[in-house]
Structures are given as structure tokens and as C-alpha cells.
Amino acid sequence: MVEHRPYLKLLAHLVLILGVVIVAFPVYVAFIASTHKTTDFITGVMPVLPGSDFLATYKTVLFSGLAAAGAPPIGMMLGNSLIMALAISLGKIVISILSAYAIVYFRFPFRQLAFWIIFVTLMLPVEVRIVPTFKVVADLGMLNSYAGLSIPLIASATATFLFRQFFLTVPDELLESARVDGAGPLKFFKDILLPLSRTNIAALFVILFIYGWNQYLWPLIVTTDSEHYTIVMGIKRMSDVTDAEPQWNLVMAVAILAMLPPVLVVIFMQRLFVKGLVETEK
């Protein structure tokens, strides 16, 4: 905005503060809930100030687990989620940068068709193809494994498309100059294209890591063995106890902990992330 009128500024701030409150309030409630005793919720009134059980709750969640609710200590689930999210995000980046490279830089028959087929899969999210995908994964014996958790989610039209758009902005002369300099296709990719894509890769990594971390339906379907449970489905399982009051304080503590890794990724990669999305300098 060019104008600097005080009441406009005030209004802008009010809107922003309102937005932050709306987004942050549930998180706040979750945090508050995780610091109270289970019994505090039975009254039906939600406390809004922190309680005294912060350490006890988190200790339970992290180290001893909750035998009654059938949930293991969440350390393993966090680990599983981390492995899955990393496998998905790194796998997606590797596959999509290579396919975008092929689509943009190589002339082969049906190149456009290949691109469009990849592009069309954007219309088929995991949920739509979940039954056939499950059948395939089950027949391949990948149920209850990290491979089963991550591989079906690795193919990514979005990332391929983003890399394609980025590659199209790289001037042709760079490729030609590399050719004259004696760099073959792989050398050009490794020495020139990959370093230039650094910020794009970082931005995509952030997005894809969060995507992988937040997967809920797919892990729920392919895992029946607690060794491979992920944290997001763990939250659901903990709140889903039969014939007992859910341990809301523990559930909320797990939710808070499940939120942390994506937040950390965003915080630490924010600089590169923003650069990757807005940078145009080539």
C-alpha cells in the first residue's frame, strides 16, 4: 500500500491480529489441555489457563506410553513419521526433478503426451485411487513396511510441473554454453541445473515434508502393526478408546508434539523457502 493513513494501518493490524487469533487459538487450547489432568475435562468446561501437569503429561507421552489406550510411547511413531515424510519428500524431489529434466531437455517421441499424462494425475489424489493402490501394495507384500508407507505417495505431478516451469526459465544459452564447454547431459544436470534449482528444491522440500508428515488416511490403511504406526494416526487412535474417557491431556500433548517437526522445518528453511518461491534471478 502506498498510503499511510493511521486508521487504515490500525484496520490492517486488527485484521491481521484477528487472523492470527483464529489460527492460533485451537493450538493454544491444545497446549493448555495438555497441561491439565484428565479429570479436569470431565466437568465439560475447558480451562483457558495453563495447568500444573505439563511435565507429567509430556513425560508419559514420550517415555511410558499409555498402555490402557493401546498406544506405544510416541517416540517410535515420531520416528516412523519422520522416515515416511523424508522418504516421500526426498523421493518426490528426486523423481520429479529427473522427469522434469527429461521432459524439458530431451526430444523423444510422445514427450508432450508424457507430460500431459503426468499432469493429469494431478486430478487423482491419493483418496481417489486408494483402493487400487492398496490392492497393488498388498499384492506386492508391502503392507506394514516403510516402503508401503512411502512409495505409493512418491510420484508427484505437482513437483514435476514446478520443476518443469523452473527449467523453462533457464536460458537455453546456458545449456549450449555447457555443451560447448564439454558437459554432457548428466554433467550439465549435476553441475548447472541442480545448483540453480537449489532454492526451488528447498521450497519444495518444505511443502512436501509437511505433506508427507500429515498423511493420515494412507498410513491408517496400510499399517496394522504398531511398529509402523505414524504419529498422525496415533493421535486418532489415542482418542478412540472404547468404554473409557479419552485421555484428552495426553491426546493434546501428542498433537502438540506432532506439530513440532513441520514447524521446525518451516522455521529453519524459511529463508530458502521464500527465496525459492519468489526468486527470479537467473
Place this chain on the structure above:
Amino acid sequence: MAAIDIKGVGKTYVGNVNAVSDISIAIADGEFIVLVGPSGCGKSTLLRMVAGLETITDGTVSIGNRVVNQIEPAERDIAMVFQNYALYPHMSVYDNLAYGLRNRGTPKAEIDARVAEAARMLELQPYLERKPRALSGGQRQRVAMGRAIVRKPAAFLFDEPLSNLDAKLRVSMRGEIKQLQKRLGTTSIYVTHDQLEAMTLADRLVVLNGGRIEQIGAPLEVYHRPASTFVASFIGSPAMNLVKTSVASGAVSIGDGETGLRANLPNGPVTLGLRAEDLRLSESGSGMPFEIVFIEDLGAQRLLHGNCGGQSVVVAVSPDLPLPGDIRLTIATDRLHFFAAETGKRIEAASI
């Protein structure tokens, strides 16, 4: 260092689009050849075929007696300088210069020595650790030149290397390129659409139009004896005046006006080419009447744009010369260029 022989080279794109056809140029070792022409004349395509960045559909290109049609650009022993520099943005100047050598497995010490030498020649030593984005346009252009020099190739190929620079820098870089090429004695092909660059740099000019060669020759030869109306209007500034005239029993007239010129030509229409500086204001009051439309003062000379016999003509005069009210032109009779009216080709020995 090597001679380059371009024989009957043509380029046909998919859909039978002829970008370049039947080009033959024999380039001697160490020669500086400039390909010049308007945009779309195929000059860049021709250069890129020599570089190996475009496939050659007809004819052969040989570099140093080796036919290179099927050889990868890296194996052709050439170095290319691009219009937009094409520096690797994530590499330092040093790495930009060294990249091609590293890919060829040149020993480290040799790379260091060659980069240092090129940096000294181009006065790039203070910038070796910088990234291209921290350099000015002229410095980037130097790095691009350096990248060509360190390779010690058989030929330099320049693709409009100065087009992205401002006018002043362009003139000084032009001089540097010329000096450097003379010093290194490397065969060079240089593409430009700027006729001034072409005139000043070339040992020999190749004027291209519509994918064909209009004329090959030394700059002054092309300037003084243009082979066609196209060359005549393209080379030289201001462009040569091309006046439609008719010849009747040896006398040349513009429209209804007698010019007093005679030509050894059959009766009929003919195009007369006149350089602006070969036209004089008549002091005796005789000659063709000339009516000024507007005047351009360039400092060193004054260009009079006007009409003569109903056709627009430019006359270059000294800025000190007073302009009389009634202007008449005289023509230096030994500097006439006659071109066939239909084909635009030069007609030799037409002046008397």
C-alpha cells in the same frame, strides 16, 4: 587455429522452412569474418551450425580439414561467446573460466595458469572470486570472452556479443575484441546486425539476406562496390540513397528532371545508388533541385533529408556550410552505383 570451410551449407527446418540455403565461405586461418544482416537473415543459424548447436541439413562444415557435421560441439575445438553471456550464475568467475577445461581433464596447474593468463589479458584478476551477478555488463562480457580464450580453441564464434551493452561500452569492447583477436590470431566468426560493428571488426564481411549470401568482401570493398541494392542500403550510415531513374539514349533522368549524368546502359528503368557524402550542394546554381524536409545535426556532419525529383534523398554536408534558399545538387560522377531495376543486382561498368 585452423581454417574453416563452409561448403554449400543449408538449413531446412521441419515443415520445409528454409532458414539458410547454399552458403559457401572459405575462411582462412586467423581471419576475422563478420556475418552481418537484418534479423531473421539466418546469420545466427549459420553460426550455430558451425558451432554444432544446430544440425546441418545440407552441405558440409570443416574446421581444420576435418568435416564436423556429425561432431558434438565440445569436440569441434571451438569456443562460443553468447549475446546474453550465458555465464553459470552459481559459479565464481574463476570456476566459470575453468569449467570447460575441467571437463576436458586439463591438469589443475595448467588450468590455474591459463585462467591467470586470460584474467590478466582481460583485466579480470580482482574479480576472480566474484559471482557473475556481482559484475557489471562489461565485466560479464569479459568473463564470457575469457571463457573462450582459456580454451585456446581453433576458432572463436561470437553471437552478437555486444548487443546487451550500452553504446559507449560497445565501442570500447569492440576495440578490445579486435585487438585480442589480432594478438591471438585465432580464426573468428562474428555475428552482428550492426553494420558499424561489422565494418570496424571484419577482415572480410559476409552480408546475408533471407538465408543467402548477398556479398562477401573486405569492408571497404563492400562499402564502395555493393553487389546489390540490399547491401547498398544495409552497409554504411546514413544508408545509400537509392533513386529510381530512367535511361534514355544514355542520359539518366530522375522523374522529369535531367541529371546531366550519362550511363552506358540500354533504355529503361535503372536504380541509381548515391552515397549521402557523394552528393554536393551546387555552388553554380545548376544541378538537380533539392527541397529540404528536415535536418539532422550529428556534430561532425549535417544530414539533409529532402526530396529530389519526387524521391527522398539524404545529403551529408559540413555543418559549417551555409544553406542557400534554393538548393541544387551536384553528383560526384565517379561514385555512381547502378543496380538493375528488377533484380537489384549491381551493373558493372555502367558509368561513363
